[in-house]
Amino acid sequence: MPSATRTAARSRQALGTTGSLVAVVLILGAVKWLQQNPAVAWSLAALLLAAAAAKLTLTLRRYRKRRRKSGAAGGYLKLTAGEFEQAVADLMTTSGATGTRIVGGSGDLGADVIGYTRSGRKIVAQCKRYGPKKPVGSPDVQRFVGTAVPHHHADIAVLVTTSRFTAPALRYASEHNVLTVDGAQLAEWERTGYVGWL
Structure with missing residues (x-):
């Protein structure tokens, strides 16, 4: 039984390592592709910036609403x-x-x-x-x-x-x-x- 537990643990560890390697390869590939396609990179950056601004606006609205509610x-x-x-x-x-x-x-x-x-x-x-x-x-x-x-x-x-x-x-x-x-x-x-x- 202990040997089955060790085998399962090794399998999970190997799977985790493989998953991490795949994630790194995908990220590096995405970075390289974005470097080769700057228009897409700028569009993606603008989209992320707009999302951050929307999140900030929503947070401020919630804060102001709480303040109005409490007086x-x-x-x-x-x-x-x-x-x-x-x-x-x-x-x-x-x-x-x-x-x-x-x-x-x-x-x-x-x-x-x-x-x-x-x-x-x-x-x-x-x-x-x-x-x-x-x-x-x-x-x-x-x-x-x-x-x-x-x-x-x-x-x-x-x-x-x-x-x-x-x-x-x-x-x-x-x-x-x-x-x-x-x-x-x-x-x-x-x-x-x-x-x-x-």
């Missing part, structure tokens, strides 16, 4: 304040801002993220990671207005929140040229990668 603003609420600032900085960068950096922390005087538009205009963003029941009020906007331009020399001042803004806050922001991004707009920004001020 982007809701997902941001799971982040710490510092992580939320980093997420806003990343969104600014992927949307075209340059020189984006986080400056938030103790003594930040209202600026959490600073970056620049393609034309060199300075963006100063303040990030408010608030729950859905806590809107950004007029006092928050007033404090930001008091430092964004006078202290940070912002060309574009933006207040970003996971929540919403009260009517007085929106009115005050509009009067002082502060752009506002609420939770719904934040989710759309993440989905499209586009905001009009960048």
Whole structure:
């Protein structure tokens, strides 16, 4: 019986070796044939590239669908304040801002993220990671207005929140040229990668 087992094992090993040799010969033959037929090689390369691009597009769609389903603003609420600032900085960068950096922390005087538009205009963003029941009020906007331009020399001042803004806050922001991004707009920004001020 052991001799039959050894024979079967040797047969499988020989078959595996033969299969590997055949695969190598086929691959080498295919490479040689493609070298002799460059038009086919280029067509095959283009086909493989298109397949990879289609796979990437499908993966991105699935990711975006999951994010929409879970709610982007809701997902941001799971982040710490510092992580939320980093997420806003990343969104600014992927949307075209340059020189984006986080400056938030103790003594930040209202600026959490600073970056620049393609034309060199300075963006100063303040990030408010608030729950859905806590809107950004007029006092928050007033404090930001008091430092964004006078202290940070912002060309574009933006207040970003996971929540919403009260009517007085929106009115005050509009009067002082502060752009506002609420939770719904934040989710759309993440989905499209586009905001009009960048």
